[in-house]
Amino acid sequence: MTPGKSYPFLVLCCALLHLSALAQDKQQEKLPVKFGKVTPEDFNVTVKGPDSAAGAVIIADYGNSSFDGNQRGWFSLAFKHSRRIKILRRSGFDAATVTIPLYTAGTETEKIESLHASTYTLEDGKVVETKLDDKSIFTDKISKHWINKKFTFPGLKEGAIVEFTYTQTSPFLFQLQPWEFQGEIPCLWSEYQVDMPNFFQYATIAQGYLPFYISKTETRRGHFFMTDPGGAGKDERFSFEDEVVTHRWVMKDVPAMKEEAFTTTLNNYIAKIEFQLSRYNFPGGYQQDQMGNWLKWTAALLKDDDFGADLAKSNSWMDDSLKVVLKGAATPLEKAKKIYAYVRDNFLCTSHDNLYTSTSLKTTFKNRNGNEADLNLLLTAMLLHEKINADPVILSTRSHGFTSPMYPLLSRYNYVISRMTIDSSVYLLDASEPWVGFGKLPTRCYNGLSRLISMDNPSPLYLDADAMKEQKTTIVFLTKEEKGPGLLGHLQSTPGFNEASGIRVKVKEKGQQEFSKGIQTAYSGEIGFSNLELDSLKQPDMPLALAYDLTIKPDPSNGVFYFNPMLSEGYKENPFKAAERVYPVEMPGVIDETYILNMDIPEGYEVDEIPKSTKVAYNDDEGYFEYIVVKNADNIQFRSRLQLKKANFKPEDYNTLREFFGFIVKKESEQIVFKKKKA
DSSP, X not given: OOOOOOOOOOOOOHHHHTOOOSOHHHHTOOOSSOTTOOOGGGGOOOOOGGGTTOSEEEEEEEEEEEEEEXXXXXXXXXXXXXXXXXXXXXXXXXXXXXXXXXXXXXXEEXXXXXXXXXXXXXXXXXXXXXXXXXXXXXXXXXXXXXXXXXXXXXXXXTTOEEEEEEEEEESOGGGOOOEESOOSSOEEEEEEEEEEETTEEEEEEEEOSOOOSEEEEEEEEEEEEEEEXXXXXXXXXXXXXXXXXXXXXXXXXXXXXXXXXXXSOGGGTSOEEEEEEEEEEOTTSOEEESSOXXXXXXXXXXXXXXXXXXXXXXXXXXXXXXXXXXXXXXXXHHHHHHHHHHHHHHOEEOXXXXXXXXXXXXXXXXXXEEOHHHHHHHHHHHHHHTTOEEEEEEEOOTTTOOOOSSSOOGGGOOEEEEEEEETTEEEEEOTTOTTOOTTOOOGGGOSEEEEEOOSSOOEEEEEOGGGOEEEEEEEEEEEEOSSSSOEEEEEEEEOOHHHHHHHHHHHHHHOHHHHHHHHHXXXXXXXXXXXXXXXXXXXXXXXXXXXEEEEEOOOTTOSEEEEOTTTTOSOSSOSOOSSOOSSOEEOSSEEEEEEEEEEEOOTTEEEEEOOOOEEEEETTTTEEEEEEEEEOSSEEEXXXXXXXXXXXXXXXXXXXXXXXXXXXXXXXXXXXXXXXXXX
């Protein structure tokens, strides 16, 4: 069994794609350029409006997919792709590097034919062409099933036009090419045409927020010729005809999609079309389902040598090792925790983007490394070995995109974890990261719909970011020095799971001293930092605790001392910078942050100005921000709390969310003003 390409899902609108609400003159409008022929007038391309600062612009992007009879008695896919780009400034040079992914399985592979690429420049009013040398095309093996063809256009300079054309042939009918109308740079014309014979039926899936400039469907009779290899005998050539439906989709003046804060992946929201082979329906009555259902795919995955085949085996090679690992464990939960810690702490994860294993579980166990599917399926097998109920769960990570709630599309999945049940308690486990505690999952896993791969109970699971509560508490005490106007302080903080995970990773990669320097940079002038302590740093099953000392020395030469009660905590800038947003805000978890300060008023000073207390609700009951200041005779008590009860916000909520955080940033920047007492 082999997976198809991975492309994320947003909106199913198959029926819409077959309708055209546009006038006939638009439907007849043709591609505005002639590929392979560049004139001086073609360089007169500019971009206006929000994309005026773009480094490059796609002048035209054209693709066509068709089905051809082949020499093996079957069909192949032919995908012809042409693109012309103008490089407006140096920041757009990245657009001149092209990567073409090719799928391979067994002895079959997709191939590139007739690749032509050139850079065109305008020299003294004449067009000069610099052709790509075939020796400058590189091939990279990405994984078991994927290789990349990659090249960069020669002779790049600002103002140049680059253009490529190629044909990609594929023996894999499930690889009908998708099409992205929108990307990171603006596009003036994007067109895709598919000539689809009636005997191949595909589910058509579209997403995005942009309307089609042209959406047209035409039907014609198509003739298909193929050869049936005769082996030692004579080859048999035959032909037949059937209806072919030609779909044409065009988008015009497509804006660039810019990534903003709190975005899982733009692939979830760019305008695009993709296809899933669903059925063979040949003349004469031959029909065959190709999409299947989750019961079918679950059974296939559990029998697959690259997924679950080893789970059903006795795996007696584990016997001796597990006796050592489980020494002292009496209950199933104690055994499970020891097995989990053993895999997490003794195996190196080589990658975190795999639906299938790279080798057998026995080899993974021997080599002590593997991808996340290797490690988590090994974890599952070890739990099953001890008669603990465990099953794999497949999901799509946040950076990979959404899965489909409508179709059993394995291509949408790229990650494996383990689900364990003891009595009535359910635990989700990922042993691929050394900083993840028992029963926790990395943030990447919380991306909505996932699937439990179990013949007893194949079912959907929902891993929503709303279930991730990022709860943080910080407490600061500042007391007077015995002599002088200075303050001595101590900060202690219990960060939430995501922040704690980030700290553990940073310290592991750069060391505690370097991490300490990062905190020091947040303080300057009158505030000093020392004695950093990190409790439970190497115990991921325990909450992380952070603490350090502070010294505050007001400058005696100044009559006024400005002090921000938030110190280095809080929001220094609004994470939502764009004036508008057309796709959702996707935070990694719900927020609950509490900051408490109890400080003495510095000796010889009095409070001149103090921020006003306030409390603001967000959308009535979806969250709030409070900022409470209480001044007593000798001290100040301060409390700030931000709570958001959900992690995902619709585009229509963006303006209020932006204003809400804008208010928080402004409020948390306010300072207490102390002035020296008069003698």
